[in-house]
Amino acid sequence: MNDNGYVLRVENLDVQYHTDAGTVYANSQVSFNLKPGERLGLVGESGSGKSTLALAILGMIKPPGRIGGGEIWLENTDLVKLPEEAIRQVRGRQVSMIPQGAMNSLNPVARIKDQLIDGMIDHELGLSRSEMNRMVREALEAVELDPQVAQMYPHELSGGMKQRACIAIAIAMNPKVIIADEPTSALDVVTQRQVMQTIGHLQAQLGSAVILIGHDMGLMAQFVDRIAVMYAGKLVELGSVKDTFTHPMHPYTQMLISSLPRLENKGTFNGIPGITPLLREIPTDCVFNSRCPQAIPICMQRVPKLLEHRPNQWAACHLYQSEEN
Ligand SMILES: Nc1ncnc2c1ncn2[C@@H]1O[C@H](COP(=O)(O)OP(=O)(O)O)[C@@H](O)[C@H]1O
């Protein structure tokens, strides 16, 4: 925990990808914080910058990507300033990620046990063989996998089991922050729920903070304490699940929530009209203005700041900041 009582504090983070086709401003001025043991859901449509944010926190932004500015404090260390060598010691041990499409990130020619042990060796923890075996057993047990899975190769496992194995790898070293990037999107609904429950139990046991990334706000709401909504590279709303669902502030959040399938309309999904901006420029106005049914003139002129408009409920929207200059 740092002096403010947060395990993670992201401050004005900018991440860009510099490609031949131009620059993509994938994260602009992203700020939020996380308390120890807290579960934060990060939602937003595809291309809004969620995975970029996760990779930045793990020190894994690679060319053509670049962190253009900002701070990422893990307890009392600013990861943005840390050299690659030092970041490698943090990754896996202090923060770890269950990557998007994790099931396919397993090495097909290595036993699950060896993939778990690789992470421990990388960190030069100086563990004995029997200590490593114990950690392997405990990690598999924690994700409700049979100890025999240690001896198996990925192709011998079902999708749900592979996903659990990836979670076991991510938690083996008891990190303070676990980032799960769409951990269940490739699984069927029943397995999704089971895997989410496993993450929930683990989180409670380990006391790690979790950032759960997804686009299914309904599923997410059952597993997190707070929700952060991302749109076109910016955080547009941040608040408790209850506040976000009962009185969403940002028009984009309002539309996301009203588009959730409900029993009354028999599961039909109302899409949100319009297209997402391509993130080709540093925003100088509200990124949502072209799709916003409530836009007012200032929305075309200025970037709204993410501000706390109600206790613990933050929104980046001019509708609430008329007196702000
Ligand atoms: N390696 C990369 N090179 C160039 N552009 C990228 C790269 N990775 C992501 N992007 C772009 O950055 C934006 C945000 O992507 P991403 O963070 O993957 O969003 P999400 O996870 O929300 O779908 C998108 O426009 C995407 O095309």
Ligand SMILES: [Mg+2]
């Ligand atoms: Mg992604």
